[in-house]
Amino acid sequence: MSPASGGPRLVLVGPMGVGKSTVGALLAQRLGVAYRDTDDDIVAAEGRAISEIFVDDGEERFRVLEKAAVRTALAEHEGVLALGGGAILDADTRALLTGHPVVYLSMDVEEATRRTGLNVARPLLAVNPRKQWRELMEARRHLYTEVARVVVPTDARTPEEVAEAVLDALEK
Numbered sequence: 001m002s003p004a005s006g007g008p009r010l011v012l013v014g015p016m017g018v019g020k021s022t023v024g025a026l027l028a029q030r031l032g033v034a035y036r037d038t039d040d041d042i043v044a045a046e047g048r049a050i051s052e053i054f055v056d057d058g059e060e061r062f063r064v065l066e067k068a069a070v071r072t073a074l075a076e077h078e079g080v081l082a083l084g085g086g087a088i089l090d091a092d093t094r095a096l097l098t099g100h101p102v103v104y105l106s107m108d109v110e111e112a113t114r115r116t117g118l119n120v121a122r123p124l125l126a127v128n129p130r131k132q133w134r135e136l137m138e139a140r141r142h143l144y145t146e147v148a149r150v151v152v153p154t155d156a157r158t159p160e161e162v163a164e165a166v167l168d169a170l171e172k
């Protein structure tokens, strides 16, 4: 499966900690293309960590930066692209994804809590991870599904198995 013209070979969406960067790098290797992550693009452009942007400028400002980063990466990048877990919250960002081969890497709340734990580097999970995960996923699950061509569950799978499942799903 490839996009209508140019653009990434595939775009990974899904919650933080689901393994987008690990699986994305494996997929890029398998496909012989480059891996890119819009979080990294934002950090490079801003010269500060995502957590600093959240603290200094707030989530709303971060989403504006993220939208611009997604727009640029979709136009420039022809490899594997991973988006930050909350990129799909913005309706304009979701619209940008139309026509692209978007893969939703999913995981259930228990798995998410186990994988990320109490992670202060992730500003959206710093207080009560399980409760925050439940709320996050309730608010976001349908948005991931809306933008995705395929959904690949990651629970109880290694990154290699997830990458394999992504390639299988895209071939169908």
Ligand code: S3P
Pocket: 014, 015, 016, 017, 020, 039, 050, 083, 084, 085, 086, 087, 122, 123, 124
């Ligand atoms: C966020 C996910 C993070 C990062 C920021 C916000 C979210 O990206 O963009 O902390 O709202 O879910 P990862 O999914 O790459 O961790």
